[in-house]
Amino acid sequence: xxxxxxxxxxxxxxxxxxxxxxxxxxxxxxxxxxxxxxxxxxxxxxxxxxxxxxxxxxxxxxxxxxxxxxxxxxxxxxxxxxxxxxxxxxxxxxxxxxxxxxxxxxxxxxxxxxxxxxxxxxxxxxxxxxxxxxxxxxxxxxxxxxxxxxxxxxxxxxxxxxxxxxxxxxxxxxxxxxxxxxxxxxxxxxxxxxxxxxxxxxxxxxxxxxxxxxxxxxxxxxxxxxxxxxxxxxxxxxxxxxxxxxxxxxxxxxxxxxxxxxxxxxxxxxxxxxxxxxxxxxxxxxxxxxxxxxxxxxxxxxxxxxxxxxxxxxxxxxxxxxxxxxxxxxxxxxxxxxxxxxxxxxxxxxxxxxxxxxxxxxxxxxxx
Amino acid sequence: xxxxxxxxxxxxxxxxxxxxxxxxxxxxxxxxxxxxxxxxxxxxxxxxxxxxxxxxxxxxxxxxxxxx
Amino acid sequence: xxxxxxxxxxxxxxxxxxxxxxxxxxxxxxxxxxxxxxxxxxxxxxxxxxxxxxxxxxxxxxxxxxxxxxxxxxxxxxxxxxxxxxxxxxxxxxxxxxxxxxxxxxxxxxxxxxxxxxxxxxxxxxxxxxxxxxxxxxxxxxxxxxxxxxxxxxxxxxxxxxxxxxxxxxxxxxxxxxxxxxxxxxxxxxxxxxxxxxxxxxxxxxxxxxxxxxxxxxxxxxxxxxxxxxxxxxxxxxxxxxxxxxxxxxxxxxx
Numbered sequence: 001x002x003x004x005x006x007x008x009x010x011x012x013x014x015x016x017x018x019x020x021x022x023x024x025x026x027x028x029x030x031x032x033x034x035x036x037x038x039x040x041x042x043x044x045x046x047x048x049x050x051x052x053x054x055x056x057x058x059x060x061x062x063x064x065x066x067x068x069x070x071x072x073x074x075x076x077x078x079x080x081x082x083x084x085x086x087x088x089x090x091x092x093x094x095x096x097x098x099x100x101x102x103x104x105x106x107x108x109x110x111x112x113x114x115x116x117x118x119x120x121x122x123x124x125x126x127x128x129x130x131x132x133x134x135x136x137x138x139x140x141x142x143x144x145x146x147x148x149x150x151x152x153x154x155x156x157x158x159x160x161x162x163x164x165x166x167x168x169x170x171x172x173x174x175x176x177x178x179x180x181x182x183x184x185x186x187x188x189x190x191x192x193x194x195x196x197x198x199x200x201x202x203x204x205x206x207x208x209x210x211x212x213x214x215x216x217x218x219x220x221x222x223x224x225x226x227x228x229x230x231x232x233x234x235x236x237x238x239x240x241x242x243x244x245x246x247x248x249x250x251x252x253x254x255x256x257x258x259x260x261x262x263x264x265x266x267x268x269x270x271x272x273x274x275x276x277x278x279x280x281x282x283x284x285x286x287x288x289x290x291x292x293x294x295x296x297x298x299x300x301x302x303x304x305x306x307x308x309x310x311x312x313x314x315x316x317x318x319x320x321x322x323x324x325x326x327x328x329x330x331x332x333x334x335x336x337x338x339x340x341x342x343x344x345x346x347x348x349x350x351x352x353x354x355x356x357x358x359x360x361x362x363x364x365x366x367x368x
Numbered sequence: 369x370x371x372x373x374x375x376x377x378x379x380x381x382x383x384x385x386x387x388x389x390x391x392x393x394x395x396x397x398x399x400x401x402x403x404x405x406x407x408x409x410x411x412x413x414x415x416x417x418x419x420x421x422x423x424x425x426x427x428x429x430x431x432x433x434x435x436x
Numbered sequence: 437x438x439x440x441x442x443x444x445x446x447x448x449x450x451x452x453x454x455x456x457x458x459x460x461x462x463x464x465x466x467x468x469x470x471x472x473x474x475x476x477x478x479x480x481x482x483x484x485x486x487x488x489x490x491x492x493x494x495x496x497x498x499x500x501x502x503x504x505x506x507x508x509x510x511x512x513x514x515x516x517x518x519x520x521x522x523x524x525x526x527x528x529x530x531x532x533x534x535x536x537x538x539x540x541x542x543x544x545x546x547x548x549x550x551x552x553x554x555x556x557x558x559x560x561x562x563x564x565x566x567x568x569x570x571x572x573x574x575x576x577x578x579x580x581x582x583x584x585x586x587x588x589x590x591x592x593x594x595x596x597x598x599x600x601x602x603x604x605x606x607x608x609x610x611x612x613x614x615x616x617x618x619x620x621x622x623x624x625x626x627x628x629x630x631x632x633x634x635x636x637x638x639x640x641x642x643x644x645x646x647x648x649x650x651x652x653x654x655x656x657x658x659x660x661x662x663x664x665x666x667x668x669x670x671x672x673x674x675x676x677x678x679x680x681x682x683x684x685x686x687x688x689x690x691x
Contacts, residue, residue, distance in 0.1 A: 033608070052687060395486070403523055410520055413524075429481040433477050433478070435475055
């Protein structure tokens, strides 16, 4: 049995970045192929003054590799039950929020609403509550929705390889699972109870999904928890390891960012828009083929500006509370959406930037 | 007494009951450096001295040569 | 240090033993090359010439012999040759060459994969010779190949790295050593392959048919060392043509 992905010492990652110099950054900017050391340089404070140059290169690479397009998707929250107690999340078991798990009929209704709005790529999301929301339930959802969407992705609790294989057979084509923070010590402090407190099991989840045959696997870190620069380098390491081991699997990175919220969790290490931008550009220069996702956590102004510069997929018209699309909210949401434009509005804005919003890129019938 | 056998595709004569290793030596080759295929089966070197050739058998004698 | 299937090799230059004008020249050239790994082929004995035996010329203690399946036109023939090589005491390493077209001697991708799978199962350490096809290289690694040997140009053409872009991809994606084999016509080609990150190169024709094979072998030896040194020293980044326009939108939208 071959080894799982292992991250080098997290403090070493931070140290590597901190010791990068201006000439390291210049060398990284001029290399056609970036090493991990180059990625560290582009994530370092020394690279901040070169943001415009990074933007130009990121734009050139993204355009050449992906074209002048942005793919549109939407999340469908099927349940906000959760057994974990993550300090930073609205769904934490601690919080006395209104909990809801959609019935299969309600899921179909939500899905149809999204289809009518022009969404073809659906991301099924839930809190992590295996008893309330296990593999059987998701399998049923997948079967019910089969054929209605170009692709069905999931962002739920980590599963075993066999469970992913079952879901793949049922019609799920991609899996997103975010490590939240790659810093093992911080991870333990933030995830006090529930299955999520197992750092290693979560870290090995992308491999299990890929081994099960998923077409795509998405990774990410919740920006605002650990040191974003070290998280960026960890993401780079994780990406290259996954590419080597699972060369048939498409890879994406998401950038969920903790935003200041009333009475909500405050970011431990706030990440500014400039920081987020530097991270996105650095990863694009490092990996020309990885999909980069920007969600509706980010404001319309920012997302408009970033079209063409690196990100390749945007969620639109998002509602992060179960049942929120068809009925309007009656259960609590995971995070406040800052870009509340409709799908049509987001598409129009993308057109406005001179790019094509792609609502459909695959077809369920291609899946055996 | 001689018999007819095939060696590397050529018809040749060999003494009846001769062992593989004796026959190879008789041809001027060192059994240690020669690979023998008898009737389509690779012969283990350890068996060269005890394996006897029979009438009409097909012997392939192969060895290493220069190559890229 | 180069390691293939757990065995270290001091030299990253592998040499072939074919096409030399005489055994004596071959032996001297191999010594001058500093190589540790040499390839040999298997052929029917020439019944009229008992003296022509490469194994007498080369010291088995000095060189690691890698038998190849040169001449095989399909997987079945290659597997048979591999087993013959093993039976001869040639060890369980094999350089797999499946070349159905005698004119170009280009390797058959399908039968190479089939033969690799069978030979790996049979306990061989397999080094397949392939066209520089990155997907084929990945499939062979998945099948258990101990290295991959993509060609720079067809055997004997001495054209250098005409497949350089694909070889770059193969090197970037490889989980096993990459040995660039065939078509390297000059020491500069070998140096270039090493600078790109190849783990080793195999050279035969360019040395064997050179005006002075012994000196050419020495030149290749130096080139491989130089190329590897440069790679490990971290080649200076090549400055790309300036991306003329800055992004059409500035970054003023960022708060």
